[in-house]
Amino acid sequence: MLSNSIYSMLPKYKFIYEERNVELPNYLNREIKDNWNELINSGKKYTNGELYTISSIKFENDNCLIFRILKTDYAHYLYIVKQDFQGEYICRSIATSALFITNDNYYVLGKMSSDTSLPGNIKFIGGAISKEDFIENELHPIEGIKREVKEEIGLDLDDKSKVESVNSSYFITIKNLSFINICFKIKLNLSSKEIIKLFDEHNENLYNQNMEQELDSIVLVKNDRENLNNFFTDNKGITMDYLEELFLVEMGINEARNFSDEDNLR
Template identity: 30%
Template sequence: MTVIKTDYKHFLYTIHHPECTYPCKVIFTCVSVITSDNYIAFGRMNEHTSTPGRLQFTGGGLDESALDGSVFDLVKSIGSELEEEMGLRIESSYTKDFAPKFVKNKGKYDFWAIIFELRVDYSAQELRALFEEHNERLLDQGEQPEFDEFVLVLLEENEVEAFIENDSSLKEDYLEPILRKYVEK
């Protein structure tokens, strides 16, 4: 795959003008975080972000900081996003398992995603507390957190379907299919 450097303005233009002649084709990483008691964690984007209120996994587009020579280091990219958005580190004692899980393409903007899975040794309640402490630290430092809300859904078919049916929030296009994938038999 060949990539060409662009900028944030190009990305914003594309999401607000999906039929533009030269759309920005984003490649990003994201991660489904799964707790020890089988909850999947994701967040609601804060008002100051490019997609306020949208539900999505922790993640972000690839940029120069993820380059190792001429190769993108996807683990480095998602590691930075986890620390920035949730206060988690991949290389910690709470990590039980970490690996790429899904590849997504097409969708509303034809973006590509490498979706990792991180299984942690925290319960849903412990992970929520860690996230809230992280956001408080950011606010104390004068920074705005990317996620203004933390969402946890139990990975059982009836719970996932109830969430999908009852939550009318804007969602990243991969979210519902991935949630269903986790509970299919």
């Protein structure tokens, strides 16, 4: 069975920044602003920072898949979430994530903190890309995952004493290709106990410096089918939708899709 949202990694792909903002009609800007104000007035502690959106996905020269990028903001993204990723002016956000496996065969996930958009939800370590992840006008996803892992759990992916290998492995998407997440499979030279210790020390350091803690805790899942099935049964409703989809591919139950088979790239 083909996965709904997991795509195989391609040998050739690029993310090209067009160096301009997305243009939205006035009525939509007003609706986005109203939605943002409602969220803030309800007590949400969001920051409306810049965000990047994919304007087109097409195979171009030498069968290279090109993702073209424009700039928008978090308010636009939250509005599109409310609209269930429908409409002409969809915000197709870009992120990177880490599929960690410890040297004692545990997957490493994170539980989101109370001040995030999905408090208590369980996700892969990782997050949205940032301007630091670009070299000139090209996004380099590896820079994004290095930054996110350092920020969220305090691990330096260039530290070979702790990290055995880092390989881009999947594209994760959601409805209408409205989200593109480059997933890196990362093998650790650390045990499950050691990664928890590293995270706890990192979060304590963030707390002492009065800095934002994106994750409340590390979640470990033993790498076997029974434990993965039990994990998703026990945590139904608080895991990101694409999480189970990816593990179904990892377990060989589902098959990753191929962008080359799609006829709706735009």
